[in-house]
Amino acid sequence: MGSSIDLIFKIAGVGILVAVLNAILKHAGKEEQGHIVTLAGLAIVFMWVIQLLATLFEQVKSVFRLY
Amino acid sequence: MDVLQIVAIGLMATVLIGVLRSQRPELAVLLSVAAGVILFLLVLGKIGSIVGIITDLSARAGISMVYLGTIMKIIGIAYIAEFGAQICRDAGEGAVATKIEFAAKILIMVLAVPIVVAVLQSLLKLLGEAG
Numbered sequence: 001m002g003s004s005i006d007l008i009f010k011i012a013g014v015g016i017l018v019a020v021l022n023a024i025l026k027h028a029g030k031e032e033q034g035h036i037v038t039l040a041g042l043a044i045v046f047m048w049v050i051q052l053l054a055t056l057f058e059q060v061k062s063v064f065r066l067y
Numbered sequence: 068m069d070v071l072q073i074v075a076i077g078l079m080a081t082v083l084i085g086v087l088r089s090q091r092p093e094l095a096v097l098l099s100v101a102a103g104v105i106l107f108l109l110v111l112g113k114i115g116s117i118v119g120i121i122t123d124l125s126a127r128a129g130i131s132m133v134y135l136g137t138i139m140k141i142i143g144i145a146y147i148a149e150f151g152a153q154i155c156r157d158a159g160e161g162a163v164a165t166k167i168e169f170a171a172k173i174l175i176m177v178l179a180v181p182i183v184v185a186v187l188q189s190l191l192k193l194l195g196e197a198g
Contacts, residue, residue: 004105005076011098012083019090042093049097049104056104056111057147063115064143065136 007048014041073106096158103150137182141175 018041025034060066080102087095118139125135148171155164 004108007101008076008080008083008098008105011094011101012087015087015091015094015098018094019087038091041091042097045094045097049100052101052104056108059108059111060143060147063111063118064139064146066140066143
C-alpha cells in the first residue's frame with residue numbers, strides 16, 4: 001500500500017521534472033528535444049498507471065465475480 | 068483511521084494535480100487516474116467483506132445465487148464504467164465519456180434480461196392460474 005501512494009509522488013515528480021526540462025530546452029533553443037522529453041515522461045508514467053489499472057480491474061473482477 | 072488516510076491522499080493528489088495541470092495537462096490526467104485507483108483499492112477489501120456478508124445472508128434466505136451474481140456483476144460494471152467515464156470527462160472528452168456510459172448501459176441490460184424474463188414468466192403463470 002505504501003508503494004501505491006509513492007506512485008502519486010513519483011508521477012508528480014516526473015511531471016515537474018519534465019516541465020522544468022522542457023523550459024530549459026526551450027530556452028536553449030532545442031524544442032525538438034523538449035518534445036522527446038515530454039513523450040518519454042508520458043510513456044514512463046503511462047506504464048505505471050496501466051499496471052495500477054490492471055490491478056484495479058483484476059481486484060474488481062474478483063470482488064464482483066465479473067468473469 | 069482509514070478515513071484520515073483517504074482524505075490525506077485525496078487532498079495531496081488534488082494539490083499535485085493543480086500544480087501539474089497548467090504545465091503538463093496529460094500528466095495531470097494520469098495522476099488523477101492513479102489517485103482514483105489508489106483510493107478505490109484502499110476500500111476494495113472492505114467492499115469484498117460486505118459482498119461476502121450479503122452472499123451469506125442471501126444463501127440463508129434461500130435466494131438463488133444466479134440473481135445475486137447478476138446484481139454483483141451489474142454493480143461491478145457500473146462502477147468500472149463510471150470510473151472510466153469520469154476520467155474521460157475530467158480530461159475534457161465528454162463525447163467519449165458518454166459512449167462509455169452508453170456501452171455500460173447496454174451490457175447491464177443484457178445481464179438483466181434473464182431476470183426480466185423470469186419476472187414476466189411468473190407473472191404470466193399467475194395470470195394463467197387466475198384465468
